[in-house]
Amino acid sequence: MRARELGRKSVVVGDRVSLVGDVSGADGALARIVRIVERRSVLRRTADDDENTAEGRHERVVVANADQLVIVSALADPPPRTGFIDRCLVAAYDAGIEPLLCLTKADLAGPDQVVGYYAELELPYVLVRPDSDLDALRTLLAGRVSVLVGHSGVGKSTLVNRLVPDALRTVGVVSAIGRGRHTSTSAVALRLPRTPDADGDPGWIVDTPGVRSFGLAHVSAESLLHGFPDLVEGTVDCPPNCPHTPDEADCALDAWVANGKADERRLASYRRLLASRSGDADPREPERNPGDPLAGS
Ligand SMILES: Nc1nc2c(ncn2[C@@H]2O[C@H](COP(=O)(O)OP(=O)(O)OP(=O)(O)O)[C@@H](O)[C@H]2O)c(=O)[nH]1
Ligand SMILES: [Mg+2]
Numbered sequence: 416m417r418a419r420e421l422g423r424k425s426v427v428v429g430d431r432v433s434l435v436g437d438v439s440g441a442d443g444a445l446a447r448i449v450r451i452v453e454r455r456s457v458l459r460r461t462a463d464d465d466e467n468t469a470e471g472r473h474e475r476v477v478v479a480n481a482d483q484l485v486i487v488s489a490l491a492d493p494p495p496r497t498g499f500i501d502r503c504l505v506a507a508y509d510a511g512i513e514p515l516l517c518l519t520k521a522d523l524a525g526p527d528q529v530v531g532y533y534a535e536l537e538l539p540y541v542l543v544r545p546d547s548d549l550d551a552l553r554t555l556l557a558g559r560v561s562v563l564v565g566h567s568g569v570g571k572s573t574l575v576n577r578l579v580p581d582a583l584r585t586v587g588v589v590s591a592i593g594r595g596r597h598t599s600t601s602a603v604a605l606r607l608p609r610t611p612d613a614d615g616d617p618g619w620i621v622d623t624p625g626v627r628s629f630g631l632a633h634v635s636a637e638s639l640l641h642g643f644p645d646l647v648e649g650t651v652d653c654p655p656n657c658p659h660t661p662d663e664a665d666c667a668l669d670a671w672v673a674n675g676k677a678d679e680r681r682l683a684s685y686r687r688l689l690a691s692r693s694g695d696a697d698p699r700e701p702e703r704n705p706g707d708p709l710a711g712s
Contacts, residue, residue, distance in 0.1 A: 417448045426451060428602040428621055429479035429560060454479040458510045458562060461630030474633045478562045478602060478621050483555075484510075487517045487565035487574070491524035492589050496566070497532050498702030501684045502629040503564055504538075505642030509634045515555055516540035517563070519570040521547070532706070535645035535677055543570070549577060553617065556607060560619045567597045567625025575622045579605045584622055599624045628702055636692060643685045645677045661686055680706050 417426055426432065426448060436446035458477040484507040488495045500516065507514040516533070518526050522544040530540065541552045556578075563571045572584035582605050587598030599622060607617035631639070640647055640659070649671030650659065659666050672679045684704050 416445065421448065421451065427476045427479050428604050429481055429562070430454070431480065456481055456510050456512050458484065458506060458512060459633050460506060460626065461632035477564065477623060478560075478604075480560055481510075481512050481562040481621065482559035483515055483561040484512045485515045485517050485556075485561050485563045487519060487563050487569045487571050488529065489520040489523075489566075489569040490518050490526055490529065491520055493566055493568055493594055494707065495529050496702045496704070496707055497529065497680075498684055498687065498704040498707070499566065499629060500529075500533075501642060501681075501688065501704075502631055502702055505631055505634060505639055505688070506629060508641040508644075509631075509638050512562075514538060515561070517543060517552070517574070519543045519574065528706075532678065532680060535681070543574060553578070553607070553610060553613070556618045556620060557613065558616045558618055560604070560621065562602075562621040562623060564623055564629070565625060566594075566627070568594060569625070571622055571625070572599050575605065575620060578607060578620055580608070582622075597625055631688065632692065636689065639685070639688055639692075642688075643681060645681055646671065646685060649676060658689075659686070660689060680704060 431452040432448045433450040433452070434446040435449050437444040438446050457479055458481055459474050460477055462473055462475050484503060486500050486503040486507075488500055495518070504514050516529075516538055518529060518540060521542040526540075526542055533540075539555065541555065543549070543552070563575070565571055568587060568589040572586050575582050575584050576586065584603070585598050587596040589596075602621055602623040604619050604621045606619055609617050636658075640650065646668060649668045650657065652667035652670075653659065654665045657663055657666050659668055668682055668685075671677055672682045687704070
């Protein structure tokens, strides 16, 4: 139980708490959460349940105390969206959580397009197919708390079930239009099992429900840039308080890209994010970048 004075939404997955009462864990034992330990990190997203009303855009804590954000993207079915991945990267840097790109369904499509897009970034990634061994991923998860985020149907719960054999996470099917069915409805933290050939703490994994988009209204315009480390250096020659928008003639990012220092698609993605914050963007497809599969459809 949670002490009443803590409030209804005070405890989130990943929180470390102080308990009083019967902490034996036995059947029928009753303990009370009386204190939430100061959080090491807080991953937030702005929910876009109803983008049209101010009340519809509320900030949600996804998980507390995560060390690593595992951005799960299928290579097909549903197709990858670099705009979505870019948003997750912004959220990760904003929260001080290390990103890891996990590309699933590598049996259905190759990773070159997605990996090429992030070539400039030192973004670690792993490929997952149904028959791949997960040793490399386990090594990256060891000793830390990792949270999986991604669209519905990309295979988060499938992966959790493989990593934690007794997790029993329900797995859904992807519909003909390439969308998952939002099979998982709440976040769950699971302790990873010890493996015979690795000593030390194997870490924790948090499965989360699929999200349609990763809203960033809570991130300042200035902080958005931190999700684009390949562009940061390019802003050194910008005028003071440069908004980095396409209509800012003196913005140094255009020359930075023209000189081959960064991929022009990354600058376009950054500017789409800037525009989405000022309400200029098409809200229906907030994270589809030109060049993504099906981008124009
Ligand atoms: N071909 C292929 N299919 C996969 C792979 N991983 C998962 N799937 C399938 O993708 C579908 C959706 O998987 P889930 O694990 O439920 O996806 P999820 O990300 O947890 O979805 P939500 O809980 O809705 O957010 C299932 O039918 C899986 O069998 C993979 O590596 N290759
Ligand atoms: Mg799931």
